[in-house]
Amino acid sequence: MTQRKRLSNTQSSSQSKRQPSSSVPLEEEDDSTFTQPSTSQVQKGLEKFTPAQVDQKTAEVVQFFLVRDQKKIPVRRADLVKHVVKEYRNIYPEIMKRAARTFDQVFGLKMVEIDAKNHMYILINKLETVQGASPVNSPANPKMGLLFVILSVIFMKGGVVRENLIWNTLRKLRVDAGEKHEEFGDVKKVVTDEFVRQRYLEYGRIPHTEPIEHEFRWGQRAEVEVSKTKILEFMGQLHEQDPESWTQQYREAHAMSNSTQASTSSQR
Structure with a gap:
């Protein structure tokens, strides 16, 4: 009986060692x-x-x-x-x-x-990269329009925002994360799963928060595809303000725009 227990313990420990980490x-x-x-x-x-x-x-x-x-x-x-x-x-x-x-x-x-x-x-x-146009700023694609709004909020708020701000902003646009939308379906899943898998957004837990809170940042794809100057133009039209009035964002957007143009011309 004792030998069987030892054998069972040995097998279970060796099996647990062989199992790959789920985090990789x-x-x-x-x-x-x-x-x-x-x-x-x-x-x-x-x-x-x-x-x-x-x-x-x-x-x-x-x-x-x-x-x-x-x-x-x-x-x-x-x-x-x-x-x-x-x-x-x-x-x-x-x-x-x-x-x-x-x-x-x-x-x-x-x-x-x-x-x-x-x-x-x-x-x-x-073509869109060279001209600085944003492929997500397209009324023909409502889902990308939703994404553009979220990226705009993140950019204007300094690059990182708590998720509550995103949900509150969308609610003002009559898009409620807690309700099924006729165009987007499960809004929260689209934003926290689909856009994240596509690398338009990063969605992570904020450390040491109770209850647990999450935050959003721009994803790697957004950094490459989306024009920050276009976002500033959009915000300027929305608030009837000169884009230059947002000094920090204007500086960041045009620094990015100039570096993209420089790399494009060097490739030629």
Whole structure:
């Protein structure tokens, strides 16, 4: 009886040791085993495939990006390597270079890495980036209009706001997070789940608060896609004020705008 208990305890402890931590997504563990191939490795890898095979794999990568982009979900390198690139991983840099060229020349899109640590990519409209237009400031897409309002509140309040301020602002616009909306459905889920997964927003717990409180910040995608100068213009029209009257925000928006223009001209 004693031996059985010891055996049972030993097995349960060894099983608990083998279980992966739930805080580390499986894809990130897979990605840690992937090492970016060197130039010489890529050249050697290209010798194993025909030009048609490389073109086909590039097309698959492009398709994978476009499908994810429809839902505005960032593409992780881990997912790309595991589900699409697969046995072509030794020529991964070449495939990505060709995919980026296809997006640029065929679709007028730019592939941008928004998270260098976890290697996450999104597609943005080149024309909108150059002209400073905001893809979310579009009356044709009510959900993006909702997002634009939230991003505007966060920007005007210094970059971070408690969630109660967001819900109160939306309530004034007759969008109640506690009720099902005919256009958006579950508003709270759209804001705290969908927009967060799309990397437009960051939503995190504020430490040492009781009861628990959360706050919002701009996400990585918003930083790349959304023009802060457009937000200031929008707020100026809304309040019938000169955008320059918000000194700090005006300075930040135009500093960002100037750095974007500089990087665009240097790429040319």
